Amino acid sequence: MQKIAVLMRTKNSDWVISQTLNALFSQKGVEFELYIVDSGSTDNTLAICDDFPHQKLPMASETYVPGPVLNDAIQMIEQSIIIMLNSDSVLLHPNSLKKLVDPLKESTEIVATVGRQLPRPDAQPWVRKDYLNAFPNTDSLPENITLSFPLSAFKKSVWVKEKFYEKSWGSEDTEWGKRILDKNLGKIKYIPEATTMHSHNYNNIELHNRKFIEGEADYFIYKVEPNAMKALYGYARRCISELKFYLLNNFFLSTPKIFQRNIYYFLGYYRGLRSAKNRDLKNIDKLAHKPY
Numbered sequence: 344m345q346k347i348a349v350l351m352r353t354k355n356s357d358w359v360i361s362q363t364l365n366a367l368f369s370q371k372g373v374e375f376e377l378y379i380v381d382s383g384s385t386d387n388t389l390a391i392c393d394d395f396p397h398q399k400l401p402m403a404s405e406t407y408v409p410g411p412v413l414n415d416a417i418q419m420i421e422q423s424i425i426i427m428l429n430s431d432s433v434l435l436h437p438n439s440l441k442k443l444v445d446p447l448k449e450s451t452e453i454v455a456t457v458g459r460q461l462p463r464p465d466a467q468p469w470v471r472k473d474y475l476n477a478f479p480n481t482d483s484l485p486e487n488i489t490l491s492f493p494l495s496a497f498k499k500s501v502w503v504k505e506k507f508y509e510k511s512w513g514s515e516d517t518e519w520g521k522r523i524l525d526k527n528l529g530k531i532k533y534i535p536e537a538t539t540m541h542s543h544n545y546n547n548i549e550l551h552n553r554k555f556i557e558g559e560a561d562y563f564i565y566k567v568e569p570n571a572m573k574a575l576y577g578y579a580r581r582c583i584s585e586l587k588f589y590l591l592n593n594f595f596l597s598t599p600k601i602f603q604r605n606i607y608y609f610l611g612y613y614r615g616l617r618s619a620k621n622r623d624l625k626n627i628d629k630l631a632h633k634p635y
Contacts, residue, residue, distance in 0.1 A: 345374070345421055345423075345424075345448075346374045346375060346376055347373060347374070347375045347376075347422050347424040347425070347426060347440075347444055348375065348376050348378055348421075348422035348424065348426065349367065349375045349376070349377045349378065349425075349426045349428055349437055349440075349568065350378050350380070350413075350416060350417070350420065350425055350426065350427055350428070350620045351363075351377065351378070351379050351380070351428050351429070352379075352380050352381075352382065352385060352409075352412070352429065352430065353379055353380070353381045353382070353388050353389075353392065353430040353581070353612055353617055354365055354382045354384050354388070354407070354430075355384050355386045355388060356384070356386075356388045356430040356431055357386040357388045357390075357391055359389040359430070359431045359433065360388055360391050360392065360430050360436070360449050361391050362429070362433045362549040363428070363429075363430055363431065363433050364391070364392070364394075365394045365436070366433050366434040367395075367426070367428065367434060367440075368395060369432040370434065370437055370440045371432075371437045371438055371439070371440065371441065372438060372440075372441035373440045373441050373444060375426070375550065376398065376422065376605065377395065377396065377398070378397065378398050378399075378400050378416065378419075378420060379392055379397050379398070379399050379400065379558070380399075380400045380402055380412060380416050380440060380593050381399065382402055382407035382412070383397055383476075388430070391449070391461060393519070397521075400415075400416050400419055402415070405623045408509065408512060408632075409507070409512070409513065409515045410506075410508050410509040411507075411509050412509040413507045413515065414506050414507050414509075417499065418476060418590075419501055420499070420535050423498060423499050423500065423589060424447055424448075424496060424497070424498060424499070425496065425497055425498075425499055425502075425609065426443065426444070426494075426496045427492040427493075427494070427495045427497075427516070428493070428494060428539075429492065429493040429494075429541060431493075431541060432494055432539045432540070432541040433539060433540040434494075434538070434539050435461065435538040435539060435540055436536070436537070436538050438536075438627070439458060439494070439536075439537040439539065440496075441536040442458075442497045442534050442536045442537040443456050443458055443494070443495075443534055444456075444496055446534070447496060447497075448494075449497055452529055452530050453479070453529060453530050453531070453532050454497060454498050454500075454501045454528060454529030454530065454531070455490060455495060455496065455497035455498070455501065455520065455529070455531045456496045456531065456532045456533070456537070457481075457488075457489075457490050457491055457494065457495045457496075457520075457522065457531065457532075457534065458493075458494035458534055458535075458537035458538060458539055459463075459478045459480070459482065459533075459534070459535040459536075459537065459538050459539070460474060460477070460491065460493055460494060460514040460538075460539055460540075460541045460542070461474065461478070461480045461538055461539070461540050461542075462474045462540070462541075462542035463540055463541075463542045465544065466542045467544050468585075468588065468589055468592065468594040469527040469540050469585055469595050469596070469604065470543070471543060472585060472588045473541075473557070474516050474542055475600070477491075478491075478503070478535070479535070480535050481535065482533065482535070484533045485532055487517075488517065489516070489517055489519075489520025489521050489523070489524060489531055490516040490517065490519060490520035490531065491516055491517075491521070492515075492516040493539060494539040494541070495516065497616045498529075499527055501523060501529060504528060505519065505522055505526070505528065507519050508522075508563075509630075510563045510620065511556070511559045511560040511562075511563050511564075511630065511631075512519060512556050512559065512560075512562070512630045512631065512632040513556040513557060513559070513560050513631060514556070514557060514560030514564060515555075517560070517564065518560065518564045521564060531621070538614075547603070547604055547607040548607070549634075549635040550604065550607050550609060550611065550635075551608070551610060551611035551614075551625060551633075552610055552633035552634060552635040553611065553635040554607075554608050554609070554610075554611030554612040554615065555609070555611040555612070555614050555618070555631075555633050556615060556631075556632065556633065556635070557612060557614035557615060558611065558612040558613065558614065558615020558616040558617075558618070558619065559615040559616070559618055559619040559631055560613075560614075560615075560619075561615075561616065562605075562616050562619035562623070563619060563623075567614065567616060569613055569616035569617045569620060571613065574609045574610075574612070574613045575589060575609075577609055578605050578608075578609045579607070581609075582601055582602055582605050585601045585605070586598060586601055589601065599604060615631075618631045619631070
């Protein structure tokens with residue numbers, strides 16, 4: 344059986360990584376080599392990893408930036424099919440990897456696949472809503488999602504032609520998938536049967552910072568311009584949509600938080616767009632990053 348590579352990035356994941364690794368090594372119908380790139384864990388993450396067979400890859404980049412780190416890591420991987428699995432992404436079915444990989448083996452047209460992410464049991468209502476919208480139980484993803492590295496697979500031959508971008512700190516998976524499609528290098532298939540549990544309950548500051556990074560990336564990927572009126576319109580639409588979801592699903596006590604949280608959501612995104620435009624106009628190479 345042909346071995347595949349599983350590439351996992353880690354940092355301070357000891358609260359969940361044992362679940363991730365146990366689920367990974369319970370997979371059926373695939374043989375794999377696990378590669379781990381750690382970006383400075385200070386907890387028990389690496390000690391837990393040592394209980395499972397893996398190769399630790401050195402992180403060549405001085406500081407953690409997803410694009411360069413992935414490019415450095417993949418350069419050292421020999422397998423022709425690579426699965427991206429986050430250290431906090433817990434596979435929910437023993438055939439998830441097989442379902443993800445089979446289309447790549449069976450078709451020359453399909454060059455990448457993406458699995459379905461389901462929220463954790465403790466996910467807040469707005470997180471549940473976002474994940475249901477982003478990863479539906481259908482045969483296609485929303486247009487703004489091409490790949491998502493908590494659970495995706497791809498052929499290394501495509502990466503050889505197109506490396507991951509380094510213009511912005513985040514959304515390297517989305518940008519790379521879009522570039523593959525734009526250049527007609529192959530098809531990307533959504534596999535909703537390949538499931539994993541992955542979500543985050545960001546607080547307001549973390550949400551602001553996450554959206555800042557996405558705003559930066561969207562400026563470079565989709566040429567989205569910062570527009571205060573569009574941000575206000577998006578804020579109103581999202582608040583109304585969340586309010587309907589909360590009321591229909593009996594999340595009454597959480598409704599007051601909708602309006603404050605979405606201020607952080609859209610303010611972060613708008614600031615990210617403005618930051619990226621400023622860097623672009625002034626030819627500033629230094630990446631903007633806010634921790635989340």
